[in-house]
Amino acid sequence: MTTIARPTARPTPSALVGARLPKSAPYLSGAAGVLLALALKATLGWTGWLTAFFSAALLFVLLLTGWSFAVEGKRRAKDRFASTLIYSSFVAAVVPLVLILSYIVYKGLPAFNLNFFTHSMNGITADEPGGGVYAALIGTLEQVGLAAVVSLPIGLFTAIYLVEYGRGVFARLVTFFVDVMTGVPSIVAGLFVYTFLLLGTDHRPFGAAGSIALAILMLPVVVRSSEEMLKLVPRELREASFALGVTRWRTIVKIVVPTALSGLITSALLAIARVAGETAPLILLVGYADRINGSPFSADQAALPMMVWDQLGKRTGAGGAYGDSRAWGAALVLVLLVLILNLAARLLARLAKPKSR
Structure with missing residues (x-):
């Protein structure tokens, strides 16, 4: 039997295989x-x-x-x-x-040294070295802390209402106004508080007034982020709790909030970091003080953003280099403060994350 060898067919060129550029x-x-x-x-x-x-x-x-x-x-x-x-x-x-x-x-x-963190600007003129962020750092921590105390509970309860109870026209109105407040400029929040607390009165600017404006700016951020975190809790967990006869409020306290706790902590700290560097409301409501004022409820109070603004205004003349150095040092402290808050949010979120068995 004779076998006839057939010529080998050439492969059909493919558009998927061809010349390639070098890796460089x-x-x-x-x-x-x-x-x-x-x-x-x-x-x-x-x-x-x-x-x-x-x-x-x-x-x-x-x-x-x-x-x-x-x-x-x-x-x-x-x-x-x-x-x-x-x-x-x-x-x-x-x-x-x-x-x-x-x-x-x-x-x-x-600008960083021990004196910079342990002294205020009290008695330091524009053409003198020295001074530090001690008073400004205390003021920022107090003002932001008061704003967090006001806005975090209100924001969390509002988010719980929208997720667990919110039905109908009122819930849609709350959502609408939260969305509107998200885009409100900080100076508008400052003018609103200024009109109600300082305008036409004998009150001088004080730290707590700035805290109220910062709380207004924080509130929509807390509501929106907390709402999204609560929505991530599986519906099956709520239904299982209801099937056991547990009331709705106990389900929220014992099941929903602990499950979403890591996300809620993250949203809270990120909202705090969001307002830590606000300047416009503080110009209207807090003023600026070179001395240490430990009470946010009386007289002017220093803050890190205000110290940057004040020292940059003192860059002219012989003291320009000192004011410039102190302004950049305060700005770096503010950046580090926001960085610490972000790192703390990640760490606490990891620690509060529910552990699977």
């Missing part, structure tokens, strides 16, 4: 984009670096996509364009944040 293509395209942006900056006389930065990012995307289209084809070029655009957007968002934080650390760290 993104780096080469990025370097080319930077060089072209620098050349454009020198040629066109751009004064700032922001335009050159975004030009380099745009040129990087265009060069890499064009190279991919020429070598890999239309299909892979589209995919590479989308992925490159996503990564470039991430870098464009992160780089300014890193630069801001780095610059604050660079300018504020030289």
Whole structure:
């Protein structure tokens, strides 16, 4: 029997397999984009670096996509364009944040010493070194602490009402006003409190007035975030509790809130961090005092944002360097305070998370 050998068929070319760019293509395209942006900056006389930065990012995307289209084809070029655009957007968002934080650390760290944290600005003039954030730090902690004491219980109870009881027109009205309050500018909250507490009276600005304005700003954040956390509690847990004859309020206290506790703690601390750096309400309601005032219910009181504002106003003349250094130091303390609150939120959320058996 004779066997006839058939010629081997060549594989059909697939659009999914083809030439690929080298792994160094993104780096080469990025370097080319930077060089072209620098050349454009020198040629066109751009004064700032922001335009050159975004030009380099745009040129990087265009060069890499064009190279991919020429070598890999239309299909892979589209995919590479989308992925490159996503990564470039991430870098464009992160780089300014890193630069801001780095610059604050660079300018504020030289002011850090023991005297800076243990002394106030009482008796320190604009052209004198020394002074510190002690009074401002106490004022910020007291004002934000009072705001938290007021807004956190109200916000949590409102969220519980909306999730567990809220039905009908009244619940929709509460939700609507919470959404509206979320976008209220801080200066408007300060004007509202100023009108009711200080305008037309003999009262001077005091710390607790600023706390009320901060509480107004915190309230919608607490309500919204707590509401979302409570909605994450499975409905089956509530139904199982009701099936055992447990009342609704005991179900909320014993089942719903403990289950969502980690998220509630996180939302509370993030809301506190949100208002810790507010300045506009404090200008109207708290004023500024160089001395230490431990009572938020009498006279002007210092605060970290107000100290930054005050010291920046004293940068002129011989004391410019001292005021500038103290302002950046206070700004760094404020950033560290917000950072500590965020880290505490993550730690407490992890500790309060229900443990599975």
